[in-house]
Structure formats: C-alpha cells, structure tokens
Amino acid sequence: MFGKLISVALLTSVVAFVVTATGMAQTAKSSAGSGRAETGDAGSGAGGSGKASSTLRVFDPTLIDRTVNPCQDFYQYSCGGWLKKHPLPADQSYYGRFSELYDLNREHLRGILEQSETGSNRTPNEQKIGDEYASCMDVTALNEKGITPLQPVLDQIAALKNFRQLPSLVGVLQRMGVGVFFDMGSSPDYANSTQMIAFYDAGGKGLPERGFYTRADAKSAEIRSEYVAHIAKMLTLAGEPADKSHQDAAAVMAFETKLAEASLTATEERDPQAVNHPSDVATLSRQMTHFSLPDYLKAYGGPASGKINVTQPKFYAAVNELVATTPIETLRAYMRWHVLHSYAATSLPESFEQENWHFYAHILNGAEKQQDRWKTCTSRVDHEMGDALGQVYVARYFPPSDKQRTLDLTLAIEQAMSRDIDSLDWMSAETKAQAKIKLHGVMNKIGYPDKWKSYAKLTIVKDDAAGNQMRVQEFSVARDLAKIGKPVDRSEWEMTPPTVNAYYDPQENNVNFPAGYLQPPFFSSKEDDAANYGDMGSTIGHELTHGFDDEGRQFDASGNLKDWWTKNDEEKFTARAACMVKQYDAIEAVPGVHLNGKLTLGENLADLGGLKLALMAWLLKTEEKHVDMSATMDGYTPEQRFWIAYAQQWCSQTRPEALRTQVETDPHAPDKYRTNTVLQDMPEFGRSFSCKKGGAMVIAEPCSIW
Helix, strand or coil, X not given: CCCCCCEECCECXXXXXXXXXXXXXXXXXCCCCECCCCCCCCXXXXXXXXXXXXXXXXXXXXXXXXXXXCCCCHHHHXXXXXXXXXXXXXXXCEEEHHHHHHHHHHHHHHXXXXXXXXXXXXXXXXXXXXXXXXXXXXXXXXXXXXXXXXXXXXXXXXXXXXXXXXXXXXXXXXXXXXXXXXXXXXEECCCCCCEEEEEEEXXXXXXXXXXXXHCCCHHXXXXXXXXXXXXXXXXXXXXXXXXXXXXXXXXXXXXXXXXXXXXXXXXXXXXXXXXXXEEEHHHHHHHCCCCCHHHHHXXXXXXXXXXXXXXXXXXXXXXXXXXXXXXXXHHHHHHHHHHHHHHCCCCCCHHHHHHHHHHHHHHCCCCCXXXXXXXXXXXXXXXXXXXXXXXXXXXXXXXXXXXHHHHHHHHHHHHHHHHHHHHCCCCCHHHHHHHHHHHHCCEEEEEXXXXXXXXXCCCCCCCCHHHHHHHHHHHXXXXXXXXXXXXXCCCCCCCCCCCCCCXXXXXXXXXXXXXXXXXXXXXXXXCCHHHHHHHHHHHHHHHHHHCCCCCHHHECCCCCEXXXXXXXXXXXXXXXXXXXXXXXXXXXXXXXXXXXXXXXXXXXXXXXXXXXXXXXXXXXXXXXXXXXXXXXXXXXXXXXXXXXXXXXXXXXXXXXXXXXXXHHHCCCCCHHHHHHHXXXXXXXXXXXXXXXXCCCCCCCCCCCCC
C-alpha cells in the first residue's frame, strides 16, 4: 500500500526494516518516541487492570545503575538496571520499553481475538476479526493447501508474452497487495491540502532502501548475496528447479538494482520539494511510451484522468525503459518472487514463513528464533482491521479519563511552544506570527478516531488465510483509491488504536496519540508531573516540533507546501540545523558506519525541541503548584526525575545486525543517542546533576533551535 507523508513520532530505534504480518517488507517511517512497536495491547492507562498499570512505571528507580557517573553516560546510568534485567529475547532483534508495552497490549488483543473466534451471537466485526485470526493460526490448513491459493495469479504471470500485456497484470498484482514496479495511492495535494489526488511513487524493491543495492562495502555485498539466495530458495519452494531458481534470482536482483539506482535516497525523499512534481494522468500516459497507463489504471481501479503527483519522474522514466528492454523471463521471475514475498509470512505453508523469517528477521536484523504464531497473527489482524479490533480494545482498556488527561498535557505543551516562539531571538516578528497561526491550527487527535471504519463490504472466510489477505488488500486498495478527487477526511487515522506509537501529519497539521501508547511506562496518573512531562510530555513536544522541523516547516497551517518564512529566518534556521547535522554525522553507531545527520535531522530536531517544550511546560506547572524543587522522592529531586524519566523511555537492546540496518535506513537515531546527544544540548540537564563543563554530557557549544 502507498504510504502518505507522516512523521512517526516515537518509533524510537525500532528496527527500520520490518516484515509485517502480511509478509510485505516495509521501511518504518517514524519520528520521536514511538518507533519501536507496531501495535499494542494495552494494560489500562489510568485505572484499568492489566500488568502495564501494576508493574511498569514511568519513573522507575530500580532501572538505574548507580555505579555509572550520570555526567559521563546518562543513558547507561538511567537504563543500566533495565539492561541487566532484560536480556534480548531470542525472537527479537530489538527489545525496549516500547516492546514491553507492545507485548502487554498484544496479550489483550489476543484475548479479544480468541473470544471472537466462536459463538453464535458474534457481531459482524467479531466474526471478521475472529475468523481472520483463526485462518491465520491454522497452519495445518496452510500446509495442506500449499501455494494453490496463489496459483491463478501465478498462472497469469506465466502466461505473460510481452511487455504490452504487462500493465494490466501489474494492476491485478497491486490490487492484491503485491508491490511491483511502483506505488500508486491517494494523498493530499501539496498545493491544496483539502483535496486528495493520486501520488505515483517509487517502489518495487525487496530490500529496505536504495543503499542496500548500491553500497560497495563488504557487509552490503554480503547482504545482497544472501538476498539472491533467499529469492532462489523461495522460488524453489514454489516448484522451480534449483538451477532455474538461482538464474532467476540473479536476474531479479539485477532488475531491482536498476530500479534502486533510479530512485531517490532515503535522505532525498525527506525533502517535500524533491518529491513534488505535479502532473496529470494524460501527461504521464504520454511519457510512459512502453507502459500503457490506461490499461494499468483499468485493472487497478485508479482514476483515468485528473491531477497527480509523480514523486520521482526519473524513476518512472527508468521503469518505462526497463519494461521494454528487460527479457520477459526476468519480468515473470520478478513478479513471481514478489507474489511469494508478499504472502509468505502468514498465508503460505510453514516452509515459506520460515524462509521469509530467515532472511528478513535473522540475516537482516539478527533475530535468533521465530516469534510464536499467535503474535504474528494478532499483529496481522490489527494491521488489516485495526478499527474493528481497536473498537473493542478501546471500550475495555481506554477510559474517557485517560483521553482527557492526555489532552490536558498536550494543551500545556502547546502553550509552552507558543511562549517559546515568542522568546526566539533569531526569528522575526513576521515569521513568528505565521508560526503562531500554524501552532494554533494543530488538531489534537487522542486515543481513537471519532468515526470508525466500516468493514461491511469485506468478506472473511475462516479457513482461507491467503484468500482473506487478497480480499483485505483489494478492500484496502479500493477504499484508498475512492478517496482520490474527494475532500480530505481529517478525522481519519494512519495508526490503529492499540498501536504503541504516535505521529504528526504535516499535510493535515495534526498530532495523533493512539490509546495503546497512553499508559505506563510512558504515562500514568499515579505518578508525579516530573515523570509524565519528562516522558510523555517530551513525546507530545516531539510531535509538535515536527511541524517546524526541516521537513514539516515547509508546510503552512493548512498543510499546503508553501514558503511562509522570511528569507533571513530560513537562513538562520538552516544554519542552526547544520549544527545538529554535524553533531550526529560524527557518531559512529556501528563500527565503520556513522549516523546520517541529514537523514535523522527531522527526528533529532523533534527530540531536542520536544524535550525543551516539555521542560518549559513542566517548570510552569511546578510554579503553579509551588513544588519544592529541593525535595527528593526515591532519592532524586524533581528535576532529576524529569531527566531520568525522559531517558528511561529509551532503554533498549538491539542486535548489531538490526542496529546496522537502522543506521542505514531509519530517520531515527539509535536510542542511546536519543538520550545522551539530546541531553548534551540541554545545559539545564548538566546543572541538575552538577556536571562540569567539558565532561561527556556537557559540551562546550550545544546546538539549539527551539
């Protein structure tokens, strides 16, 4: 599915490249605090039952390692105890505080799904989520069916005679969720954010991002070799002779490499101006001389006319040439591979599932064993029918009081940002006025949508996992394409209610905090303001700052891609941002691999800006409540608790393979640097722990924008 431009707020150092429950390999887009987990099962927030509220804390003194000097390594100081208590599970490539809550949330979702599997009085939604879960869990049936459910489309691929027949087949494949050649879907018009238009984007690759195909280092070459072996194994499992599968795999790799070489880098894609190329269907159709766009759109169901955005014109020119010059045998092998790839995780026999895991989880990210099947199937249902599952989840685990307290905290952070804008000495009054308009126009979406999606037209059959996946994909594609040409629905969510994450949408100028995230260890009514502002407050600030980072600042209050800065202010912003690019470029996160300061700039700006806003809002709160700042609780002053709570949200373990993948693909810095490097730029932190200037945690020239 086409993914719109959002900043996933928290996905902290979660592995940037993941294999979703449907088997599609995707690059995780994230922003500051939420980037570790994909869905969640929630223990209740303020007052519900569940392990989250009883065992997880926002500020937890037992997680601190007091043998470490906080002025030398605050991350190790705050998280050392957690690291000792939580060795990395064999089935995980990353595990952190987000994972803890994600696991708890998933247990709740499992309970809902198992209760929905049977019963004569099930609601339509309960029937769908229960039967989908049951079909996913029935491995015996999957093994017996083999690849038979996919045979009709595999036969269509085998029957392909020439490239002129290709566009219709591409439309068929994309409707069933197979991401071949390119991506097309709906998104708000950059020039008019109230209207949805079609976006034509780059796609069609099985590795995380462009650099995996082009980097010349030994590790990248090794991964490419393993990828070719993986493709060959999957083709062999589908019945190809071994010799032919290896030849086809090499040809697929060469073809995907050409697609990658024509694509923008992950860093380049972050610039909205670089992916803003308005056109129309007729113009693109004339340019695609070897690929009939009308035939494709008829099969896919997309609009045959109207305004579009071709995000990467160079890529589409390359696709146009490649479909005409690539041997038809290679095109067949390429599409056959992607069909298997798309359905391997939960809709094909165990042999495909295991091979899929072996490459994407083990080779790429270092996991040592597969997750239990119920975990994968729970995530699949949440991914496919999140509103149906989320509606039950919210009713059980997210009381109205949780929504209100989150809104109160969000409003406090927004008020702090308003004061912060007023105090900036580098921004002119003219730009400040526009910034205030944008800030005051932010829509706060908390917990769950006001209007639930309907799945009335979706058919789910209890013993048909592959068929269910096809129908879900076709349902989702049709729903997405139906938006094109219509007004934007700003009430819609991009994440499901149980998700342990958050995001900011620059084209709609809203912040989104799902219910699954609004509970311990990130937020709790049972803990003090210092803990809640240091943790969840910094996340809320992070999301707000995304509206003013290097990417989000290019959109105005209405979400239009429009320059509202004075030239002088823009230059000052860029110069200050360059400080952070240089700062993160210098970090060698993996031996021989440095962070990419430009790729991570938006998240780094949001991390620092969000924490500053949380501090401002919290200090005002302490004045209003006349908090004794010298008093201690658990042995720490309120200020010290604020900083520790911030750091403890990032406690995590990551396998070296996953860390490397993250550094090369993810716009989020690893968790250690989301702690230490951010705090190095906060002089207030050093004063709280009496750190001396020149020490590891107090640098001479900190970066600062907001």
